[in-house]
Amino acid sequence: MNNNKVKWAANVRKVTPYVPGEQPEESGRIKLNTNENPYPPSPKVFERHQEVDISSFSLYPELSAASLVRKLAAYHGISEREVFVGVGSDDVLSMSFLTFFNSDKPILFPDITYSFYPVWADVYRIPYECQSLRDDFSIDAADYRKENGGVVIANPNAPTSIGLAASEVEEIIQANPDVVVIVDEAYVDFGGETVLPLIHKYDNLLVVRTYSKSRSMAGLRIGYAMGNPLLIQALNDVKESVNSYTMNTESILLGAASLDDEEYFRQRLEMIIKTRERVKEALEELGFAVEPSQTNFLFVAHKDISAKTIFSKLKEKHIYVRYFDKERINNFLRVTIGTDEQMDLFLAAVREIVTA
Numbered sequence: 578m579n580n581n582k583v584k585w586a587a588n589v590r591k592v593t594p595y596v597p598g599e600q601p602e603e604s605g606r607i608k609l610n611t612n613e614n615p616y617p618p619s620p621k622v623f624e625r626h627q628e629v630d631i632s633s634f635s636l637y638p639e640l641s642a643a644s645l646v647r648k649l650a651a652y653h654g655i656s657e658r659e660v661f662v663g664v665g666s667d668d669v670l671s672m673s674f675l676t677f678f679n680s681d682k683p684i685l686f687p688d689i690t691y692s693f694y695p696v697w698a699d700v701y702r703i704p705y706e707c708q709s710l711r712d713d714f715s716i717d718a719a720d721y722r723k724e725n726g727g728v729v730i731a732n733p734n735a736p737t738s739i740g741l742a743a744s745e746v747e748e749i750i751q752a753n754p755d756v757v758v759i760v761d762e763a764y765v766d767f768g769g770e771t772v773l774p775l776i777h778k779y780d781n782l783l784v785v786r787t788y789s790k791s792r793s794m795a796g797l798r799i800g801y802a803m804g805n806p807l808l809i810q811a812l813n814d815v816k817e818s819v820n821s822y823t824m825n826t827e828s829i830l831l832g833a834a835s836l837d838d839e840e841y842f843r844q845r846l847e848m849i850i851k852t853r854e855r856v857k858e859a860l861e862e863l864g865f866a867v868e869p870s871q872t873n874f875l876f877v878a879h880k881d882i883s884a885k886t887i888f889s890k891l892k893e894k895h896i897y898v899r900y901f902d903k904e905r906i907n908n909f910l911r912v913t914i915g916t917d918e919q920m921d922l923f924l925a926a927v928r929e930i931v932t933a
């Protein structure tokens with residue numbers, strides 16, 4: 578809000594919004610810039626969609642998405658009282674910031690991580706202090722042993738793609754019994770180590786997951802958190818003080834259907850991981866340094882050509898990757914793993930650019 582001409586400008590909440598990757602409309606483009614899954618959701622989701630009773634849309638959805646919560650609890654072998662569902666993990670994380678980070682002390686998160694964290698902190702007036710990743714972009718658990726108002730860690734981290742061992746995440750949880758530690762496991766299905774079993778050991782741990790990456794359902798907006806029943810109760814209380822019915826009827830139904838097809842889920846994860854490792858090798862041969870990824874994307878830097886140049890040249894060829902104009906990482910590109918066909922076209926384009 579820069580418009581100082583209006584008399585009410587001083588009363589407006591000032592925010593600098595999060596900037597997501599572009600959603601280009603052009604046909605034939607290759608979109609490797611928002612870490613979406615290149616494969617469709619499970620056939621079980623298609624089937625359930627056919628059966629949706631559209632006349633039921635005249636009614637409000639289930640309160641607290643109860644049937645999806647029940648299904649997720651059974652899937653993960655935990656209690657329904659340990660699960661909270663929201664409109665994508667962005668909604669879940671935003672509600673978690675609002676609920677748990679209500680201290681005057683700063684919350685802690687890495688200097689290079691999901692760029693939505695500082696945005697939520699700002700909009701909710703939560704003080705924060707970034708902890709520098711090591712030079713190799715790894716998280717040093719010892720940095721989270723200071724007084725704070727809460728901790729949030731993406732593991733594996735984004736956009737670095739690097740995972741932290743569960744034992745080191747546990748160190749952070751254990752060192753902070755007086756605050757809530759949020760572990761954002763958006764990418765964990767692609768090879769990271771989860772700390773989910775630790776929700777029964779630590780009452781201050783909240784594990785957040787999403788359907789947007791590994792479950793090919795970014796468009797339905799489904800995310801969830803798992804933790805001690807008291808944490809879940811606190812989240813529900815705040816959420817129901819903002820907007821009771823956030824999850825729509827169709828997302829609740831189709832979210833449950835996705836969990837009925839473990840084989841398809843595992844198969845697609847394997848395909849993406851296999852493609853990732855192949856693309857990593859090919860990029861290394863083309864002169865890129867590639868971080869060890871436990872996600873569905875690669876974080877890469879070329880030895881000679883700047884990331885910005887490669888980004889622009891790829892865009893001219895209608896191939897979209899993500900570039901962050903931010904200190905420490907402004908010579909890196911984040912490349913989402915697409916299908917083998919998409920990645921072959923991507924590699925051919927990159928080869929042309931770096932050998933020109």
Ligand SMILES: *Cc1c(COP(=O)(O)O)cnc(C)c1O
Pocket residue numbers: 612664665666667668691731735761763786787788789795799800
């Ligand atoms: C993609 C992403 C999210 C948000 O995903 P939703 O689509 O809102 O579920 C959260 N955290 C990280 C680290 C992500 O990369």
